[in-house]
Amino acid sequence: MHYNLCDMIADITQNAVEAGSSHVTLACIQTPESLDVTVQDNGKGMSTETLRKAEDPFYTDGKKHPNRKVGLGIPFLIQTAEETDGSWNIQSEPGKGTTVTMKFNLANIDTPPVGDMTGLFLEVLTLPGEYDMDINRTDSTAGLDYTLNRNELKDALGGELESAASQILLRHYIADQEKGVKQ
């Protein structure tokens, strides 16, 4: 499984962007007991049959890397959820998009640490491609409740997110939100 939950969420969110989506929503709702995550995209979606196959680590559609025989993103999610008293659900419709929900039990000793939310958000906001993304983040313990919108941030950063200059500022901006600095 992945080292922490943020890595898992990054992996699943990357799938959403790579599905040719024009819009992706990522919600991370945290309490002392649980982390509830929803990744919703409007990309190409999957049939019920493909979705069932994607749960198998030895399945890949073979398009991204023609000669590879594994696809570990979703199997990692399933493994982690099942071993740590969490839950997961994937709903998908071809041509409409996919919604992945994951619930992690933070009170279970086997649940991986949450990880670095600032790094996660920076990572998924700076993936290659033209897509908009809304991030909703709350953490009841830390008193956090904020949103990030990719197009708005991109516009504020002069229209590009690829330069180190933009990413350094973006990192500081997200870190501020994650520290609960009042706007």
Next chain:
Amino acid sequence: MTLEELRKLRGQMKTEVEKRNTEGKTIQIIVGMGTCGIAAGAKETLNAFLKSIEDKGLADHVMLRQTGCMGMCAHEPTVEVIVPDMPRVIYGDVNASVAKEIVEKHIIGKQLLDKLIIDKPAADIMSK
């Protein structure tokens, strides 16, 4: 920080970046962030690059991109580095301290880190 403050800070840097881009002299760092890269700690690598680039005052000279698996999962995190007038190389096993070393030796010092070079993406994942 507010969105307006972010806009203002970026505005102060903008002209420099535009100048570089038109000259086609931008340095590129491409980090492999497939499932394998993520599992091997590519996020820490990405963060280490950002921090080191900021510390060395290179923010306006470098483009930082993410890509998927480069096919050499055993050597993740893998990173491609493109410096104008130098060969394009892919480094393997790039943890946070190697990332710092790449910025200092390769990007600033113009010296390749020979022992960490693993050449180019694996042939079996290249699209035909």
